[in-house]
Amino acid sequence: MRVNVTVNGEQRQADDVWEGESLLFVLRERLGLPGxxxxxxxxxxxxxxxxxxxxxxxACLVAAGQAQDREVRTVEGLASGDQLDPVQEAFVExxxxxxxxxxxxxxxxxxxxxDRVPNPSDPEIREALAGNLCRCTGYEKxxxxxRLAASRR
Amino acid sequence: xxxxxxxxxxxxxxxxxxxPDAVPIAGGTDVMxxxxxxxxxxxxxxxxxxxxxxxxxxxGLRVGAGVPYxxxxxxxxxxxxxxxxxxxxVGSPQIRNRGTVGGNLGAASPAGDTHPVLLASGAxxxxxxxxxxxxxxxxxxxLGVKRNALEADELITAVHLTPAxxxxxxxxxxxxxxxxxxxxxxxxxxxxxxxxxxxxVGSAAPTPRRAPExxxxxxxxxxxxxxxxxxxxxxxxxxxxxSRAASPIDDVRGSAEYRKHxxxxxxxxxxxxxxxxxxxxxxxxx
Ligand SMILES: Cc1cc2nc3c(=O)[nH]c(=O)nc-3n(C[C@H](O)[C@H](O)[C@H](O)COP(=O)(O)OP(=O)(O)OC[C@H]3O[C@@H](n4cnc5c(N)ncnc54)[C@H](O)[C@@H]3O)c2cc1C
Ligand code: FES
Ligand code: FES
Numbered sequence: 177m178r179v180n181v182t183v184n185g186e187q188r189q190a191d192d193v194w195e196g197e198s199l200l201f202v203l204r205e206r207l208g209l210p211g212x213x214x215x216x217x218x219x220x221x222x223x224x225x226x227x228x229x230x231x232x233x234x235a236c237l238v239a240a241g242q243a244q245d246r247e248v249r250t251v252e253g254l255a256s257g258d259q260l261d262p263v264q265e266a267f268v269e270x271x272x273x274x275x276x277x278x279x280x281x282x283x284x285x286x287x288x289x290x291d292r293v294p295n296p297s298d299p300e301i302r303e304a305l306a307g308n309l310c311r312c313t314g315y316e317k318x319x320x321x322x323r324l325a326a327s328r329r
Numbered sequence: 330x331x332x333x334x335x336x337x338x339x340x341x342x343x344x345x346x347x348x349p350d351a352v353p354i355a356g357g358t359d360v361m362x363x364x365x366x367x368x369x370x371x372x373x374x375x376x377x378x379x380x381x382x383x384x385x386x387x388x389g390l391r392v393g394a395g396v397p398y399x400x401x402x403x404x405x406x407x408x409x410x411x412x413x414x415x416x417x418x419v420g421s422p423q424i425r426n427r428g429t430v431g432g433n434l435g436a437a438s439p440a441g442d443t444h445p446v447l448l449a450s451g452a453x454x455x456x457x458x459x460x461x462x463x464x465x466x467x468x469x470x471x472l473g474v475k476r477n478a479l480e481a482d483e484l485i486t487a488v489h490l491t492p493a494x495x496x497x498x499x500x501x502x503x504x505x506x507x508x509x510x511x512x513x514x515x516x517x518x519x520x521x522x523x524x525x526x527x528x529x530v531g532s533a534a535p536t537p538r539r540a541p542e543x544x545x546x547x548x549x550x551x552x553x554x555x556x557x558x559x560x561x562x563x564x565x566x567x568x569x570x571x572s573r574a575a576s577p578i579d580d581v582r583g584s585a586e587y588r589k590h591x592x593x594x595x596x597x598x599x600x601x602x603x604x605x606x607x608x609x610x611x612x613x614x615x
Contacts, residue, residue, distance in 0.1 A: 177332055194330070195330040195331060195332040195373075195374060196330055196364045196370070196374065198361060198364075198365060217362075217365040217366070218362045218365065218366070219358055219361075219362065219420065219421075219423070219424055220508065222421065222423060225423055231399075231426045231427075232422065232423055232426060233423050233426055233427050234358075234423045234424070234427070236361065236365060237356070237357045237358050237361040237362065237424075237427065238357055238361070238427075239332070239354055239357055239360075239361060239364070239374060239376065241332035241334060241374070241376060242354070242357065242376050242378050244334065285422070285423070303422070303507075304422055306421050306422070306506070306507030306508065307420065307421020307422055307423045307424065307507060307508060308421075
C-alpha cells in the first residue's frame with residue numbers, strides 16, 4: 177500500500193508498504209530517516225520514540241497505515257538547520273551520550289517533558305523517562321542533561 | 330493482507346461484519362508486538378484510531394473504547410480514581426499515550442491492569458455490531474485466558490462506569506515501578522451509601538475475578554454510617570478471603586504461593602488506605 181505522511185514538516189510518500197509494517201520501519205527503511213532506532217520492536221526500550229501528532233509514541237508499535245495523513249516528528253526534526261535543539265545540546269555537554277543508541281528516543285521524550293513541564297522535579301524526570309532504556313550511562317548524566325536543558329529554556 | 334481504515338463506527342461495524350477475521354487495532358501496543366514478532370498474521374488489520382466516536386468520553390460516565398490511558402489519568406482522575414491509578418501503572422509514558430482500555434479488554438490478558446478496577450467498580454462493557462448493541466457486565470466479560478465475550482463481528486465501543494461513590498484503590502506487584510506486567514494486582518471500591526464493597530484480583534487466576542466472600546465479609550463489618558478506625562483482625566481476615574478467591578499458577582513472574590501472600594498484603598493495605606480516606610473525609614465534614 178501507499179502511505180502519505182508529513183514527516184518533520186515535509187509531505188512524504190512511501191510505496192510498497194506492507195500492511196503489517198511499523199511506522200519505525202517506514203521511517204528508517206523507506207524514508208531514509210535512521211535517527212529513530214530499532215532495538216526491541218516491542219515497546220520496551222523507547223529508542224524509537226517519535227512524535228505522532230505531537231504525542232510521543234513508540235514508532236515500532238504504530239502500524240504504518242495508522243500514520244496516514246498524520247504528522248510525525250522525529251529526532252531529525254528537532255534541530256533548526258545546524259542549530260541543535262537545547263535538549264540535544266545539553267545531552268552533548270552533560271556527557272549523556274556514550275554509544276548513542278538510546279539517545280534519539282531519550283531526546284524526543286525529554287523534549288516533550290520540557291514542553292509540558294518547564295521545570296520538572298527529579299521524580300518527574302525519572303517518570304517521564306521510565307520507558308527509555310540506556311545500557312551505557314547509568315542514567316545520571318542523562319538526568320543532568322535534562323536538568324541542564326530545563327535551566328536554559 | 331489488507332489495511333482497513335474506517336472513518337466512522339458504522340463503517341467499522343460494516344467492515345467487521347464482512348471480515349470477521351480482521352483484527353482491530355487501536356493503540357497497537359499489543360497487536361504490533363505480535364505483528365513485529367510474527368506471532369500473528371491476520372488477513373486484515375482494522376484501524377480504529379480514525380473513529381471519533383471511540384475517542385470521546387461523556388458524563389455519566391461513558392468512556393469510549395479508544396480513549397488512551399493518558400487521557401483517563403489527566404481528565405478522569407477525580408471521577409474514576411481507581412481506573413486512573415491502574416492507568417498510571419501501565420507500561421511507560423509512550424505506552425500510556427497510545428494504549429487504550431478497549432485494547433486492554435480486547436486482549437483480555439489475566440494480567441491486564443484495568444480489569445480488577447472494572448470488576449470492583451461494577452463497570453459495564455458496551456459492545457456493538459451491525460446486529461445491535463450489547464451491554465455486558467464486566468463480571469461476564471472475561472471468559473478465559475485471553476478470551477472475552479466478544480463475538481467475531483463485534484467491536485468494543487465503550488466502558489460505562491459511575492463516578493466513584495467512595496474511596497477506590499488499586500495496587501500491583503512488580504519488579505519495578507514502570508514497565509511491568511503485574512505479578513498480581515488488586516482493586517477495591519467502597520460504596521458507602523449502599524453499604525457495599527467491590528474487590529477483585531488480577532493476574533492470579535485464568536481470568537481477572539471478583540472476591541465475593543471478601544466483599545460480603547467486609548460489607549458486614551464496615552460501619553459506613555459511623556466510620557471508626559478498623560481493627561487489624563478485620564483487615565487480616567479480608568486479606569485472607571481475597572487471597573482465597575484467587576487460583577494462581579507458578580510462572581516466570583512469581584510462584585502461586587507468593588501471589589497468594591502478596592494478594593493478602595495488598596488487600597489489607599489498600600483497605601487501610603481506602604478506609605483512612607473515608608475517615609479523613611468524615612473529619613473534614615465535621
Ligand atoms: C512495553 C509495554 C508495556 C505494557 N505494560 C502494560 C501494563 O503495565 N499493564 C497492562 O495492562 N498492559 C500493558 N501492556 C499491554 C497493552 O499496552 C495494554 O493491553 C493496552 O491496553 C492495549 O491497548 P491498545 O489500544 O494498544 O490495544 P491494541 O494493541 O490496539 O489491541 C489489543 C487487542 O484488543 C483488540 N481491540 C482493540 N480495540 C478494540 C475494540 N475497540 N474492539 C474490539 N477489539 C479491540 C485488538 O484486536 C487486540 O486483540 C504493555 C504493552 C507494552 C508494549
Ligand atoms: S524499538 Fe520501539 S520501543 Fe524498542
Ligand atoms: S548511551 Fe548507549 S544505550 Fe544509552
